[in-house]
Amino acid sequence: MSVIAEDCVSRISEVVPASGATLHEPVFGGNEKKYLAECIDSGFVSSVGEFVTRFESDLATYVGAQYAIAVASGTVGLQLALVASGVKPGQEVLVPALSFVATANAVSHAGAIAHFVDVAEDSWGLDPFALRSHLEEVGQSEGGKLLNKNTGREIVAVLPMHTFGHPVDMPGVLDVAAEFGLIVIEDAAESLGSLLGETHTGLFGSVGMFSFNGNKTITTGGGGALVTHDEGLARKLKHLSTTAKVPHRWSFDHDDIGFNFRMPNINAALGVAQLEQLPGFVANQRSLVSTYRQVFALSDYGVVKEERRGTTSNYWLQAFLLAQSHSSERDVILELAHDAGIAVRPLWNPLNELEPYRGNPSAFTPVAKDLWSRVICLPSSASLIPTDIH
């Protein structure tokens, strides 16, 4: 048996209950039942109601956005953001090779083509330097458009994602985007509560998306939201998310091919209660990392992932990075931990290696591949009270 793997799992065991641990489960410790009951009693459980409006307004206030639009999931939110931003079928959108599959799927659902680029070693998100050098290599300016020399298609947007809540170097990405004329849409699914300087993630691009799936920092059961400072775009996002119906007391007039992507009021009721607890959840995660840091102190085979200087991470998912010389231990650790009832995970398989995306355009992505080979995601539920070391 591997000494390192045994040591690693025994250290994780100090943080989680003896009965084992899931990766990330929700905590309902506030007004959830009260608001759900109020919502049911009101009769408004679907796409109209006061909780949706309240959730949008509370969320916008929390992140500092002018507008928030609640939607049925993070994935459809991204799809809607792409469509409303003018991304057309057949155009290419730059996506980090390291992300959850939903990032690329949203691009595909919008009819566009995900074009993969590498991530940075420090942020684990889109690398602006790799992005620039890749565009200098494959990009060709023609009649005000940026074409991919290899495919002949237009490259129109870039979709950075803040891995595990750690903010991407957005000023760097914005510079490259301005230079090449790209739209910037942020997949901030994992980064509610994460800031770059004083600015909340999701507010650097023209629009940002948060997810409220059951495993995220706060949950609405299923759901997502888009944030923007752009009034025209906000109106378009909301209009397209609600079948593009022209407001009228009785007439069914629709001026575009809209979607049924609105977040139901009953989900928003849960969201309002969860949002009230968000500062506490984030504080918990931020102290959980010191617990893991303490537990892994003096281990010579890896390090706990920490936030970059100048950023505040919500530490949505805690992670341990094995030293390159010990990457072969990853699967042994996963196996041993699962035997002990601890649901640790590797990183997502790189998107450019997945069956549906193997044929897509891609830069060389060695950092994504390297991180994939040696990251272990640690139990990160808000219920793991950081002081509870046994």
Ligand SMILES: *Cc1c(COP(=O)(O)O)cnc(C)c1O
């Ligand atoms: C969770 C997640 C999504 C999708 O959100 P859903 O609400 O589950 O559709 C998209 N991108 C990333 C990076 C995610 O982690």
